[in-house]
Amino acid sequence: MRSIAAPGLLLEPLLASHAHDMFAVLADPAIYEFENSAPPSEAWLHERYQRLQLRGPADGSELWLNWVIRLDTQELAGYVQATVMPGGRAFIAYELNSRFWRRGIGGRAVGAMLATLGRDCGVRDLSLFSRQPTFGRKACC
Numbered sequence: 040m041r042s043i044a045a046p047g048l049l050l051e052p053l054l055a056s057h058a059h060d061m062f063a064v065l066a067d068p069a070i071y072e073f074e075n076s077a078p079p080s081e082a083w084l085h086e087r088y089q090r091l092q093l094r095g096p097a098d099g100s101e102l103w104l105n106w107v108i109r110l111d112t113q114e115l116a117g118y119v120q121a122t123v124m125p126g127g128r129a130f131i132a133y134e135l136n137s138r139f140w141r142r143g144i145g146g147r148a149v150g151a152m153l154a155t156l157g158r159d160c161g162v163r164d165l166s167l168f169s170r171q172p173t174f175g176r177k178a179c180c
Contacts, residue, residue: 040094040104045151048144050106050119055092057107058085060115069137100125102160108135108148116144119152127163129156 040052051057062081071077078084095102102123108116117135124130131152133145156162 040106043106043151043155045147047111048116048148048151049109050148050151051109053088053091053105053107053118053120055085055088057115058088061088061107061118064115064117064136065134067136067138070134104152104156104160106148106152108133108144110139110144117148119148121152121156121160121162123156123160123162127161128166129160129162129164130166131156 042052043050058081062078062084065084066077068077078087091103091105094104103120104123105118105120107118110116116139117133119133120131122130131149133149135145139145153162153165
């Protein structure tokens with residue numbers, strides 16, 4: 040995995056070392072208004088990120104690609120992710136702290152990720168999950 044530049048932000052491959060800063064980003068209660076809950080602890084998030092760094096299950100049946108969204112201000116705003124399946128299908132998602140909603144950050148981050156998925160992974164079919172209020176709870180694109 041490599042970093043991906045987009046206007047005003049950089050997508051950095053997610054590492055366990057991002058857990059400290061991302062715990063604060065994901066603690067925003069507005070994100071969980073409709074479902075799920077914040078990570079229970081920074082240690083839990085660190086362990087999760089260690090698993091995600093493996094980039095997929097041992098059987099190789101799918102590819103896990105996760106990036107944190109770093110703004111030009113050096114703040115982390117959230118993440119984008121893709122689970123790439125055989126045959127060019129990917130399930131994608133993103134999450135932003137509510138301080139960054141409605142500023143075009145999610146669109147730029149997802150757009151940069153999609154370009155990479157198409158070019159580097161042969162993805163041609165997408166399903167999107169977002170908790171951001173402008174997109175509703177689930178959408179297929």
